[in-house]
Amino acid sequence: MTTLDVAFAAVGAIAAGSGLLAVTTRHVVHAALWLVVCLGAVAGCYLVLGAEFVALVQLLVYVGAIVVLVLFALMLTRAPIGPNRELSTGRIHRLLAAVLGAAVAALLAATLLPLADGVVRRHEIPNASLAQDIFGIWVWPFELLSLLLLVSLVGALAVSRLVGGAPGREGRR
Amino acid sequence: MNEVVITQPLEVVLRAVGVLAAFLVLPLLVGQTEHKVMAHMQGRLGPMYAGGFHGWAQLVADGVKFVQKEDITPAAADRSVFRFAPAVALVPYLVALAVIPLSPSVVAAPTNASAVFVLAATAVGILGTLMAGWASANKYSLLGAMRSAAQLLAYELPLVLAVASVCLAAGTLSLRVIALDWQPWWLLWQLPGAIVFLVAAVAELQRPPFDMPVADSEIVFGPYTEYTGLRFAFFLLSEYAGIVVMSLLFAVLYLGGWQGPWGEQVGWIWTLLKGFAVAVLIIWLRVAWPRLREDQLQRLAWLVLVPMALAQLAVTAVGVVMFE
Structure with a gap:
């Protein structure tokens, strides 16, 4: 295991964890803030793989503009502090969302895993x-x-x- | 043109300590200058007692005072976001300062796309203000946060376009190479872009005359209303660190950075001096102009700065094609 593997695994884990938190939290603004962490971690993935410019543009556009826009829209409408019960979804919706998410993940894994050989390579672009x-x-x-x-x-x-x-x-x- | 890669752990630590020292000293220097310059422009003396000689230690005394104050989190606030916000506002400027070159060799963290890096880092810092404004559970704070969100969205675009124009002129995204390629006639060629950059940078820092989001006389310092003690001081520090970052960036992008007499030997002094002059200009703007109203702010950004930045980009492109 190289330093690159460890770094990639770390940012990947942060991205996955914060992404999960972003969709499961009941605080609507917290969801937007977890999205910041998630997008930042994805930028970290790009950086580890050597795509410096793409990582920086990801930060500049998504964190600096898109999420600011999301937060602005939330504040303009309604963003109460504390958990928001209205945001809750029914059981069927949750089940459907979980199945859909799992299906997309399985599809991606089925296509991408055969291509990967377990080595993280860094291409300086x-x-x-x-x-x-x-x-x-x-x-x-x-x-x-x-x-x-x-x-x-x-x-x-x-x-x-x-x-x-x-x-x-x-x-x- | 690739930058050198630093691998020695000791060197990494030394460089980090160097950036931290600059980060703690330079904003205080700008703050003290603001105290004195603003005072003399208004026919006052400013701080005179702390430290003895012309009140040089006033900000040190202020810092000690802030540390002693009670750290209050309002009962209705979102505790974790409220307490984390000052760090989000402050740290990006520290990171940005690390990649700004003072001379071809004096730079803490050499990166290839350092111009984009600084812009990306400062864009993250903006989130701190929004988090603070929302998490305070205070209507003034929320109003202030909304105003700053609207302002930052509007001024981010001309700022990026102005920097893109210089990058286009030099044909690189590296601040080091931009300053190396800089010629005195760029002062005229890039003048509209420089004006756009300065105005947008002052607006991005929410400094007067663009301080509608923190307007102390109407919404009581906006997002920072509920903050006390050290956390409030961190927001103030991030404002002055922002001035340092933007001034140095202006010096490197538009004023040639370390170019000047004996630039080979003492280039970093030139960069610091030029940056300091820009910082004094930013302070002067605060004294010279009253606060802009919200609609005037948006009008200026979308109807003046964005077209000006786009025109500058076109002029730069024509220049690059004609002279190369």
Whole structure:
């Protein structure tokens, strides 16, 4: 066992544990905070495997922007301190969710485990080659994704401006 | 261009201690400067007694006072999040300080993508404010946390775009190589980006005139209302550590870092001096401008800073293509 194995196992365990806590806690804000730990640990996985830039972007985008947005939305609506009984789900839902989660895990394990040979390898990926891959080979999916985001942005604007009355500055008041 | 890899345990410890020392000394230096500079700008003297010579030990005395105070956690607060929040606010700036180079050789933790690293670390620090505001179980704190969330979301984008422009100009994500490639005419070429960076950095630090989230005269210091003693001091320390990190980052990105007369020998002094000048500028902004209103804050970010940063990015791209 090398240091790399230990480091990878540690961040992996943190990611799995905090992910589990994020979906099982009854405190809605705690769930968001456990998500921070989970995403940070996934960034740690990338870092251990040598994808430094991907790890940093993961932190910058997911922890710095997405989770802040989630917390902001929670505070704007309702985020009581203490456990929230309304968040509880029925037995059937829980069972279904557990089965679905197990099925996805089994599928991933069945596909990925034959490929793995038990050795953690570190590939140092230069930032330049990453950029060449994204804007060379994968440029069309990348642009399509940007277009999708733009469309959803315009859609959100339309929904917030046009619902209930004439469009314009004071449309909703 | 790969950075050196540090493997000796003793060297790692020594470097960590060095960063910790800088982290404890530099924010106090900026804080004391703020006391004195602000006082003289307002026709006052500022602290004069602690330590004897012009009150140099005022912040040390303040620190001792904070340590003696009672550490209170409100009964209705979410205890664990409330108590953990100051650490989340403070530690990322310590981590960020470790990768900022003072000269090509004086850097605690050499990394390849250090520019992105600093941005990612400071983005994590923001969570501390949000955690504090929510966990305090106080309406002023919650209001403050909401304001800071809105502000930080708005100003993160221009900050990242401004840094991206310099990275594009130098063709690297490493702060060390950026400062090595820096030419004096970049001062003009990257000027809009520099202005965007400075404004967005001050907003990110929630310093006046962008201190709507902690506005003491209306929401009683916002997210920090319920904090006392050492935990409150940690939030203050993180604000000043943030000034240090952003000032040094500005010096390295836009002012050439260690470049200057005798830069080969005493480059780190140049970086510190330039960073200190930027810190004084940030203090000056506090004295010069009144607080911006919430809608003015958002307007400035989305209608001025983001377009300016995008235009700077385009100008940089054209420059890079034409001159290389």
